[in-house]
Amino acid sequence: MNVISLSDMTVFYGPVRGVSGVSLTVGEGEIVALIGAIGAGRSTVLKAISGLVKPREGELVFRGDDLRRIAPATRVRRGLVQVPEGRRIFPSLTVRENLELAGFGVGGGRAQRRERLQAVLERFPLLGDHLPRLAGMLSGGEQQVLAIARGMMAEPKLLMVDEPSLGLAPQMVESVYDLLVQIASEGTAVLLVEQNVTLAFEITNRAYVLQQGEVVLSGPSSELADDPRVVAAYLGRAAASPAAGS
Numbered sequence: 667m668n669v670i671s672l673s674d675m676t677v678f679y680g681p682v683r684g685v686s687g688v689s690l691t692v693g694e695g696e697i698v699a700l701i702g703a704i705g706a707g708r709s710t711v712l713k714a715i716s717g718l719v720k721p722r723e724g725e726l727v728f729r730g731d732d733l734r735r736i737a738p739a740t741r742v743r744r745g746l747v748q749v750p751e752g753r754r755i756f757p758s759l760t761v762r763e764n765l766e767l768a769g770f771g772v773g774g775g776r777a778q779r780r781e782r783l784q785a786v787l788e789r790f791p792l793l794g795d796h797l798p799r800l801a802g803m804l805s806g807g808e809q810q811v812l813a814i815a816r817g818m819m820a821e822p823k824l825l826m827v828d829e830p831s832l833g834l835a836p837q838m839v840e841s842v843y844d845l846l847v848q849i850a851s852e853g854t855a856v857l858l859v860e861q862n863v864t865l866a867f868e869i870t871n872r873a874y875v876l877q878q879g880e881v882v883l884s885g886p887s888s889e890l891a892d893d894p895r896v897v898a899a900y901l902g903r904a905a906a907s908p909a910a911g912s
């Protein structure tokens with residue numbers, strides 16, 4: 667079943683076009699990449715789904731329901747969660763407080779919130795060791811893990827992650843990616859915006875390529891990784907000379 671499905675979605679910021687005619691789907695347990703250059707419209711797609719911007723046109727369907735009829739303020743509670751670019755954790759609060767605050771956002775009683783925190787800590791043992799620390803004192807990679815863990819407090823049906831690898835050391839990127847793969851394997855749909863295209867193709871089932879607000883290519887990641895247009899534009903090497911790549 668598709669968790670999210672967009673058809674012909676167009677978003678404007680005043681007179682500026684964010685994206686136009688975007689169609690995409692993410693199914694249960696699927697992990698899908700949204701790639702493109704800076705300004706291509708990747709964040710706009712995520713913001714339209716989470717309700718931070720309102721599409722001008724198009725159909726948005728979330729688990730069979732018209733998404734536009736679900737108020738943005740209640741979307742997190744329904745399981746639509748965006749981990750924003752730049753992590754946006756609260757640096758002067760502790761790791762525990764960051765997680766607890768995320769739990770408040772999704773409602774439920776105290777017992778339920780404690781249960782959710784317990785479940786999240788089991789999944790993210792690294793954070794368990796840091797609960798009393800100020801979030802701002804964590805490394806960049808740990809902060810990204812915390813940001814994803816905050817998202818998981820909402821028990822998302824769709825987890826959208828915007829550029830999680832930005833500024834992280836390579837081995838930390840790998841841990842973050844392992845987490846996303848694990849989250850998807852447990853049934854959550856994951857929509858990943860990533861500028862590291864090579865990495866994104868390795869862990870995703872399918873990908874969409876955005877260019878100037880439009881989807882120009884889409885398909886299985888393994889096929890796109892060999893597509894000469896993708897190779898030339900995003901993988902920084904000529905299609906005919908893979909040895910020259912990075």
Ligand SMILES: Nc1ncnc2c1ncn2[C@@H]1O[C@H](COP(=O)(O)OP(=O)(O)O)[C@@H](O)[C@H]1O
Binds near residue numbers: 682703704705706
């Ligand atoms: N708040 C905004 N106001 C005006 N234009 C915006 C705003 N946010 C994004 N845009 C424009 O929309 C387009 C897509 O931006 P964005 O979705 O942020 O791209 P990406 O995440 O791929 O870098 C760009 O042309 C960008 O300048």
Ligand SMILES: [Mg+2]
Binds near residue numbers: 708709710751828
């Ligand atoms: Mg962006």
